[in-house]
Amino acid sequence: MQKGLRYMVAVVLLLGLVASAGCSGKSTTPADKPAAEPAKQEAPVPLRIMVDWWQATTFEEDSPYWKELEKRLNIDLKVEWTPGNEYDTKLATVVASGQFPDSFLVNGGDPNLAAWMQQGAFMPVGDLIKQKMPDLSKNINDIAFKAVTYKGKIHGIPRPRAVIRGGMVVREDYLKKVNLPMPTTYEELGKVLMAFKNQKVCGEGKKCYPFLAGERLGGVGLVIDSYAGGAAVAWREENGALVYNGINPKVKDALSLLRQWYTDGLIAKDFPVLKGPDQQQIVVNGEGATWYVDYIQTVTDERYNMFAGYGVGKAGGRLVPTPVLKTPDGKQLIAAASGTNGYMVIPSTLKDQKKIDALARLFNYWSTPEGYEFWTWGIPGVHSTKGADGKLQLTEEGKKMQLATNQGSFRLTDVAPDVPYTNRLIDPPDMIKMLKGYYDGVNPHAVFDASLGLISKTKQQKFTELQNMQIDYFTRIITGQVDLAAFDEFVQKWKSQGGDQITKEMEEYKKTLK
């Protein structure tokens, strides 16, 4: 009878679960290492690390690759891979439990980063980086340390990234169709967009969005930033004082321009509700002519181009980056990111020097020549072989390996990027050259957030809401739901509802740094 069957199955599964819970995976005692291993002076150091992960499968800890890694570094490595989307929340619970892994990631945007740092949760690692992670530290931009510096000490190891990684891109073939050169100013861009619309570049009868913007001011934010003097949600320094970019009167000009474009039908009408995948699909359908991407290599490289198979990306349908566009009064800038994708921290409760050294070894490894080769080519013979032309190639096994090792999370602190997001051993030289050209072109115009590393209590409490209010106001102004004059209303509210307080607190904190 059904119920009886169900109970039986349940019991069987129960036993199975109990059994599997009983067997605790890998043992971490060195005694389990096979006796055939060459004798080491010391036993492998057990390490436990928690990082974010964005794929469905992780590295099996009994794979040859992993074992080789452990052997080379003399560690016994266990990683808690946590789905990246919920990382911050899970981290908060782990921290609350008081039982920390030996090292873990803290996202740059984690709202608790400053507070935990001030409360002494993280060990100072400045010396550790300088002395024991030489290869990694070579290319870490100084700015990356700002958010984890407190009382003169550095409390986290940055996962270094490009300072500028995205930008505006435009359909090369559409540009050709309207016979206009690549725009260099916003005025020229406006002309290009108008031409796109009037000449129906996407095709007769097809939907066309000359400027594909997205939710939370995606895309149009770039324009606003240029006028604002930096990221609209960041501060700049003017005559020694901190000034918030979002309340810059020049922003009104940007909003006015965007309003005009919106009314002229140059900006996607539904942009406030277009999410990432929606925008992607529009681009794939060929309906988007200008777009903003977070990572420029998404569209620049044929091989990694996510649009490669869609006809976009092949010759003709390519998206090419625009230069940093100039505002009418000659300003040419692009907001820079923090230069990191989070920080690996070591809890201050960790006292075992062996473990600390092992962590340093591990984090530095990928930047060393040997480590660089290892994450690219894996174990010779298993993951890569020499082809007929004498050049190295990945095997099937190797391809799978690279799928995982390519993730910054796997390489923990990641390699010091020479040309960001490229691999000098495996990527085609002309692709590297092109990307380098792009970064060289935009980096001189990078503008940094002057508030990086300045701690303010009110900021943690109120800034999210202020940002949302800003997005709300700007969006409604652009879509025409409210007048341009609403901008002044916004400035008033921003100042009185915490903005001025935040600026003040940050100024005071800054003084303590001197």
Add this chain to the structure above:
Amino acid sequence: MAAAVAQPPKRQNRFRQYWIVYAMLIPGALYYLIFRYGPMWGLVIAFQDYSPFLGIFGSEWVGFDNFRRFFSEPAFWILLRNTLVISAYNLLIFFPFTILLAVLLSEVRNEKFRRTVQTVVYLPHFVSWVVVAALTLMLFGSDGFMNSALRSLGADPVNFLFNPDIFRGMITGQAIWKEAGWGTIIFLAALAGVDPTLYEAARVDGASRWRQIWHVTLPCIRSTILVLFVLRLGTVLDVGFEQIYLMQNPMVNTVGDVFETYSYRLGIQSGQFSYAATVGLFKSVVGFLMVYGSNLIAKKVDGEGIF
């Protein structure tokens, strides 16, 4: 046996009488003790400036400061209004619709038809809200299905997604599509317990189908309807987070921002656990009052509440 029952039971006898029931209660009691009341001290977080690193004992005590801040926010009344209105739509539109649907389903004679429709209407429950939002965009966006149809009919396009007046209706409509079928399940279970002979009696008395439903079906599932209604009142401030979060946009935030989304932004996203706990506690207290209050009313009006 009958004689023993007639005596007023002594205390000792009562426990003896009920020992089996107590034994049955033990697993559940343990569960509640450990997993529900074990963490209950967490309510205290609302009165602190909680930091996960410092823990409960290390975090500063701030008394009612968080509540003061919450109630003095200009947004508070807007949130209250939005949340209550959307809840009202839910209780007054969604809830009765679910009952109606369940009743209609149970009235249909054709087994195959009934099973098919039942299954079909319950499937949207498994479509994630993300996809529902994307589908809504496709249907109601500026270049979507509805507007294309309007255009081809010569009418002006309507901006469905940006119109604050339509927002609540849109939310309710979405919820009905996705969850009404799911909501019928409990009512179908209740309807299965209705004695068919009662219908016979009603038919003999000359009642039409509608009257049968009104006088037989509904009264029989009355206690189920009541208990579900009261319980729903308890979650009146808990309007569905994910759905609203996905549908929010600057144009409709004046009507679309609710407590849950507010708490998410200021609580989780800003790392302010205490503030999120404050909002949560507020909602819990209100819900609790609603549940107890409506139960009392039900007792007065009907003679018995749900507890």
Add this chain to the structure above:
Amino acid sequence: MARGFSRGGMSVVSRDRDSRIFNLVAYLILTAVGLLALYPLVYVALMSFADSSSISNLTTNLIPEKWTLSNYQYLLVSRAFPRSFIISTGLMVVGTTINLALTSLTGYALARRGLPGQKIFLSMVIFTLLFNGGMIPSFLVVKGLGLYGSWWALILPGAISSFNLIVMRNFFLSLPLELDEAARIDGANDWTIFRRIVLPLSTPSLAAFSIFYAVGHWNSYFSAILYLTDATKWPLQVVLRQLILMGMGTGEANRELDAFLTTNIAPASIRMAAIVVTIIPMLIIYPIGQRYFTKGLTLGSIKG
């Protein structure tokens, strides 16, 4: 319960006609509702087979121009997928069994008239309906019990839903008292009554709650992320979400896409395929439960 009707009710003829009109209306409404529910689902299913070049709106063409199985291949080829599917199935079966057992036992105790202390316990249950300690304290309890990292952390903390418990109690209360009394006179104790009378008579509600609990386990996502440390233990929804994110490819993770992946998979259709994959087991569960929703199924026993 059936009130008296005035003898001046409808004649037989008009009653039949009324019945037919009612049926017509009912069928019409249900068909309309069914179609409305169905249309987007069909879209989801069709789009899950669409080559990325033919993702279209509901507006233009419903049928994709180019079909492909690569969306499903992408999901199924991943080692994690079949593993997580089995895990979720196991969690669902074991979890639902525990849920039903505990909820019905406790529900019976709470419905047992005259039980001393019942009101107190009931109040405590209702309290938990609305008040809970929060994510971090719950996490600490689970960790304190040594369940962190184990699948039991996904099953035990949610073993009873207060909402379901109260509704279940309500169902039990609506069972006729005469049965109870008759059985006791015959010498039955509570356990026997529970097993032989209450449970068999409650199959519709038990079926309903099984569905609720089962689907809850099937969809479990956040608690899996919170309480599991080993990625090989991830249940289905976590794996699906990761696969979808991977397929979006606009993040830093872009380089990870295999050549196979970049060709004809659109992020939207991966989502659709994921939904179809999630729904299929539910399509099996519901009809099983549905059988218990037939009217009057249980009432025969009262007469007997």
